[in-house]
Amino acid sequence: HVCFNNTYDYIIVGGGTSGLTVADRLTEDGKNSVLVIEFGYLNNDISVLIPERTLIGDARDAFNWTCVPQAGINNRTMPVPAAAVVGGGTAINGMLFDRGSKEDYDMWEALGNPGWGWAGLFPYFKKSAKFTPPLEQLVAEYGYTWDASAYGNGSIQASFPPYRFPGGVAESFWQAWKELGVPIQKEGANGIAYGAFWVPNSLDPVNETRSYARTAHYDPYKDRANYHLLTGYMVSKVIFDDQLNANSVIARSRGNNSTIFSFKAKREVILAAGSVSTTTILQRSGIGPKELLDQAKIKTRVNLPGVGHNFQDHARIAFTWNFTNGPYPNQTTLLTNATFNSEAYKEWLKFKTGPYTFSRSNSVAMLPLQTVTDDYEPIIESIKSQDAASYLPRTYDQTLINGFLAQRQLIIKYLSSEKCPIAEYPFTTTLGSITLQKPLSRGTVTINPVDSLGDPIIDWGVLTNPIDLEAAISIVKFTRKYMNSSAIQQLGPIELSPGPAVSTDDEIVNALKSSLMWPTNAHPSCTCAMMPLDKGGVVDPQLRVYGTTGLSIVDASIIPIIPATHLSATVYAIAEKAADIIKARNK
Numbered sequence: 001h002v003c004f005n006n007t008y009d010y011i012i013v014g015g016g017t018s019g020l021t022v023a024d025r026l027t028e029d030g031k032n033s034v035l036v037i038e039f040g041y042l043n044n045d046i047s048v049l050i051p052e053r054t055l056i057g058d059a060r061d062a063f064n065w066t067c068v069p070q071a072g073i074n075n076r077t078m079p080v081p082a083a084a085v086v087g088g089g090t091a092i093n094g095m096l097f098d099r100g101s102k103e104d105y106d107m108w109e110a111l112g113n114p115g116w117g118w119a120g121l122f123p124y125f126k127k128s129a130k131f132t133p134p135l136e137q138l139v140a141e142y143g144y145t146w147d148a149s150a151y152g153n154g155s156i157q158a159s160f161p162p163y164r165f166p167g168g169v170a171e172s173f174w175q176a177w178k179e180l181g182v183p184i185q186k187e188g189a190n191g192i193a194y195g196a197f198w199v200p201n202s203l204d205p206v207n208e209t210r211s212y213a214r215t216a217h218y219d220p221y222k223d224r225a226n227y228h229l230l231t232g233y234m235v236s237k238v239i240f241d242d243q244l245n246a247n248s249v250i251a252r253s254r255g256n257n258s259t260i261f262s263f264k265a266k267r268e269v270i271l272a273a274g275s276v277s278t279t280t281i282l283q284r285s286g287i288g289p290k291e292l293l294d295q296a297k298i299k300t301r302v303n304l305p306g307v308g309h310n311f312q313d314h315a316r317i318a319f320t321w322n323f324t325n326g327p328y329p330n331q332t333t334l335l336t337n338a339t340f341n342s343e344a345y346k347e348w349l350k351f352k353t354g355p356y357t358f359s360r361s362n363s364v365a366m367l368p369l370q371t372v373t374d375d376y377e378p379i380i381e382s383i384k385s386q387d388a389a390s391y392l393p394r395t396y397d398q399t400l401i402n403g404f405l406a407q408r409q410l411i412i413k414y415l416s417s418e419k420c421p422i423a424e425y426p427f428t429t430t431l432g433s434i435t436l437q438k439p440l441s442r443g444t445v446t447i448n449p450v451d452s453l454g455d456p457i458i459d460w461g462v463l464t465n466p467i468d469l470e471a472a473i474s475i476v477k478f479t480r481k482y483m484n485s486s487a488i489q490q491l492g493p494i495e496l497s498p499g500p501a502v503s504t505d506d507e508i509v510n511a512l513k514s515s516l517m518w519p520t521n522a523h524p525s526c527t528c529a530m531m532p533l534d535k536g537g538v539v540d541p542q543l544r545v546y547g548t549t550g551l552s553i554v555d556a557s558i559i560p561i562i563p564a565t566h567l568s569a570t571v572y573a574i575a576e577k578a579a580d581i582i583k584a585r586n587k
């Protein structure tokens, strides 16, 4: 029953992870008015909150986009995971709540972004989250470890579920890492995120429910008179005055586009619509590569080549295994045994215990290139000698190539380190999807030039750089070594896909391209990178869009190089820092 105004101090586009965090911070002192415009709706169904229901979701809560055929993987396509609901990605994600290594963020700073290294971000990681330790009995039973000093008193709740599938299988996984010499870390959230470690979930420890942007940054504050949320509206573009100051946005009702409003911002328009939509909103507004805007017959307001380039994600290797000596029940039992599932649901409803408190995973191994292969030096040498431009999207201009070369220098240093991971292995009662953490392939996101309001054109460019393929081959071989360890052999592993018949490098490449490799782990990012203008950047270190005033970006699109971690904790930290930057400049 909100009566919306025509003008606000700030208009935030997107009520997702970053948008609601920034909205909360900008409204908390009561001085500024904020309107958040969100394409999705409030989903009040209990399933959103149930950890076990993660990644199942309601189709209405996600965009229905498909990527273009991916040249690097035999032209296969797949749906693009992107949230369309209040709370954004954190309303539908897998609830793994981890951070990258110090080196991941120091790379951002080294690219020309003072204050965005680990030292500058760590206070915001702490500010964003609160960790509640598990009960002593669970620590004794499961072996959870953590370092409480990595967390603060923030709004997002981090905790470990009070349940683990029985049978000791998880011990075998931990044992196997030790057998292969992988260090076991007490905590991964303090800047040392390589080796194997426990990862908390974004989980409320009292109700054993999802803790996400809506529960942390909207629900408790929705009665603030200066905090308005408009749902079911898509912002199509930003309107500028003659001096290129962003002064309003155009919002269209979801579905039929029939109702169109414009809202004015007195101070700033803040884009938080996620990596795909923030990009397309800019392009529709005339901010982007001129060649694309000309094709779409959109007047160029700022020729900014970086908008929609530098697209990154964590490509996924979908190995599958069966364990003939595995435990029962396990995660799959929830899918295959209706009685077990219904008992588990009743247990969660009544006691907030049992398998329904468990989302997907809460332990990972993050492995450096040197762990994955003894032949890491030739891979590093190939990166150094590669003619980078020949593997980048055709639309890269010289500034973007320069930016990529600067990134590549840092990636070479990163991958040469024995402490910086190239592969993630989530594990519980089995191995989850293994993902490539530092891709050299780059993709693009653009509007469709013949229908700029239609679905975006999303091209991950997965495996377009052959280095990523080399890394993936090494990861496949290392995974088999892991499965051959004596700890895992006790479980009787059988490789189902790609299967033991796939053994030579050529066969592995074939399998990766034809079925094994997928372009995303639901981490689309980096399309409006925070980098200097002469390196193809889109925003400066104060998150202002180059060439404009009154327009900033606060979501995952500003990341210059994707960190080796799931992204939600990083996005919350970015948003917390962004809010401080925005408040400071508008005092």
Ligand SMILES: Cc1cc2nc3c(=O)[nH]c(=O)nc-3n(C[C@H](O)[C@H](O)[C@H](O)COP(=O)(O)OP(=O)(O)OC[C@H]3O[C@@H](n4cnc5c(N)ncnc54)[C@H](O)[C@@H]3O)c2cc1C
Binding pocket: 013, 014, 015, 016, 017, 018, 019, 037, 038, 039, 040, 055, 081, 082, 083, 084, 085, 086, 087, 088, 089, 090, 092, 093, 094, 095, 096, 097, 098, 233, 234, 235, 236, 272, 273, 274, 275, 277, 278, 281, 521, 522, 523, 524, 555, 556, 557, 566, 567, 568, 569, 571
């Ligand atoms: C399926 C899935 C699983 C994931 N699993 C994990 C995990 O286990 N752990 C982890 O840490 N991270 C995970 N992530 C990633 C993480 O959740 C995201 O990276 C993060 O939430 C992105 O935050 P954001 O603010 O950039 O965008 P979002 O949170 O996506 O917010 C963007 C918002 O903008 C809205 N919007 C879009 N276009 C418009 C428009 N034109 N007008 C108005 N509103 C618009 C969207 O509806 C959305 O609510 C997952 C993501 C997904 C999708």
